[in-house]
Amino acid sequence: MDASLIDWSRAQFALTAMYHWLFVPLTLGLGVIMGIMETIYVVRGDEYWRRVTQFWMKVFGVNFAVGVATGLILEFEFGTNWSNYSWLVGDIFGAPLAIEGIVAFFMESTFIAVMYFGWNKVSRGFHLASTWLTTLGATFSAWWILVANAWMQYPVGTHFDPDTVRNEMNSFGSFLEVAFSPMAVVKFCHTVSAGWLTGAVVVVGISAWYLLRRREERFARSSMLVGSIFGLVACGAVMLSGDSSGVMVGKAQPMKLAAFEGLYDGSEHAPLTIVGDLKIPNGLTVLATHRWTGFVPGINDILEGGYTLPDSTKALSAEEKMSRGVIALDALTQYRLARAAGRTEKAVIMREKLEDNMPYFGYGHILDKQDLVPPVPLVFWAFRIMVGLGSLFCLVFLLLVIVQYKKQLTRWPLLLRVAVWCIPLVYICSQAGWVCAEVGRQPWAIQDLLPVNAAVSALQSPAVRITFFIFLVIFTLLLIAELRILFRVVKKGPQIEEQDNEQKQTD
Amino acid sequence: MITYTFLQFYWWFIISLLGGLLVFLLFVQGGNSLYHWLGRDEAQRRMLINSTGRKWEFTFTTLVTFGGAFFASFPLFYSTSFGGAYWLWMLILVSFVLQAVSYEFQSKVGNVLGRRGYRILLVVNGFMGPFLLGVAVATFFTGADFTVNKLRLGDVTNPVVSSWGSAWHGLEALSNPWNVVLGLGVFFLARVLALLYFINNVRDDEVESRARRFLKFESILFLLFFLSFVGRLVTMPGLAVESWGRVTVQPLKYLNNLLEQPFVMGMFLLGVVLVLCGILLTLRVRAFRRGIWLSGSGTVLTVTALLLLAGWNGTCFYPSTADPHSSLHLYNSCASPATLQVMSVVSLLIPFVLAYIFYCWRAIDRKPITRQEMESGEHKY
Known part of the structure; x- marks a missing residue:
């Protein structure tokens, strides 16, 4: 395949996915x-909480629209740019996407209309249910998308059928294996809790900004309280799921783990590198295996075996x-030719040969063993940025909860400033997480089954280059528009106190 | 006993139904193409935009689900058509992406493009979306220039199973006049449905009387293009497939499909009658405002029936003009029995989904949109 076509196709998909992942975490x-917040409003019957909720809904709505727009392109790019992938694994991969549409996306998009337009049209209870169902829909949606993504990293519940020339599910049991694979579970927990963390950081950061300017104080304090407690819970979930995620990666994608650590030569007591020569002895072994002793292979070990x-x-x-991958590919061709010519005996032999070598099928498309190594520096630093910033957020949330408990929130302006700066940092953190997960698994579209060079559509490279730049312009424009709108919304503020004063004057 | 063949037919029905629902929901795009001319002042335009703005996500979600369901149930179509007719699908997608943000952003301060900019994008989506979707659907009958060769997977230098013949990658579909005819048919249908929807959903005398005037003209154009395509369809040959995979050219294939499947013919005729009833009652009876429900359900039935004609009764639903044996049909392009079974269980949720959509729709639309609502402090675009 044309190398430039593969690179542009990857670039376009990465662009779409990274932009999509800018908007989704905040939605979650x-x-x-x-x-x-709306539950507090309904339980207490306090109109103030309704207005607090409505302010955050404004932020939610602007962000949601762009997430939906980028998500559409992402779904269809599997077909437009990765057509071979779509055929070879569509039987497994398509199901979670379809279920996402039927079960989750409809729930999200139906109830969001009630959430925005139903305040004066439906009962309080129905409105509250709609808000939660919108969030639940978004979370279900994340579940099915992450099931699909996890399957690419850890392809369970599948077998290759040489008659149809594709990977297929065997039974309802295979579907359950795909839908509840350990990789899917940890990915969902880690990704959704990272989304919660993002939401909490944004709410806390904006509230801190108001407090620093001595504006909207009541609103900011209420939002800060809800946001920081929720953020602390999210931090715990992110850390726990991150730890499980490390174990899963070590098991299913040892090359990715080695790239995370820049580990070229493995050992039974592999250290965890912080940066440079600063290492925690035995740290990687413990993280990857949850045992004191256990061999963690390095990049050279994986290449040399x-x-x-x-x-x-x-x-x-x-x-x-x-x-063995080349043998598998050849056996597949010979099997198909033998079947077409009616040579049953040869077909049986070739099928056996294919099945013997099937675990290495994808390696048949690898031309140079160095292609099996992902870009180590990028993944290595992305991993450190993700973990480092994640730890910072945990510390900030912990401190914020403590100072709020001691009723000393405004006595800590530095902490409030850090909370504001955490807003851009949380996006850098989540993008770094995406780089770890997706760049770290290169060159595989499906781990060990299908490398990107065999997954791509047969297009001309200039066509993909043009669409790459079209999407770059559109998505960047949407991002700038969203940010400008959000800045204006925040700058204007909820104006709850002003509205209250006006109301009092009218009374 | 649920056999593999039954599941293949069932899933083609689900795809056809989703296609029918999608075309019905294109009234949002029809509205986008009309709002500027139907509303003469800002207040009227705002009512119209808010009217379709509360429904755009249904259309969008149906498009996503249509894509996802096609991917899951007929992956070879998904890979061949989307990877081949690249530009056609990209244009459709871009037009929908631009629309997705335009409603939400247009009235917000600091939105970069300004209200006018986003409204132009809505109009672009209104014209491009239905027309190009119609062109894409027409290729289910007129075919496309592709080949499928699964042996290629063993070729390390070019392992791509589906390849496209034309360097235009989908835009060549516009050179077939019948594709354009159906594209225009869908475009004018979307506008007719939008007019019926506005009459039902917006309470403004001026807008309503203008919508009724527009309806006459748009309906004539819709019928002209739609009937021309149907006329062509029942007289054209089609590719027939036997269950063991042999593909042959059969004269009057689609007419035969109609005659041999009375259920589909009944659905088609009932759909057409309902569409016409919705239009005629709205034109003739001044107080009648429920045309959208008659014509909308008629549209779902008609489009579902048309897609069933394309895939059922041993028909190639995606004929290849380059190599008839590469043509896609239910037997060579669908997912495995296990996947279809799993998906069929999931599909049992569809009535439940439709029920809550209907319930929420009613809750939101209990009161039609008025000028007063646009002037109130409630959330609006």
């Missing part, structure tokens, strides 16, 4: 916070895997 997090795998077999070298 802010949705829950709005739900909590020969180490003992958890199932006690010897790891094959990259060359051996590639040659």
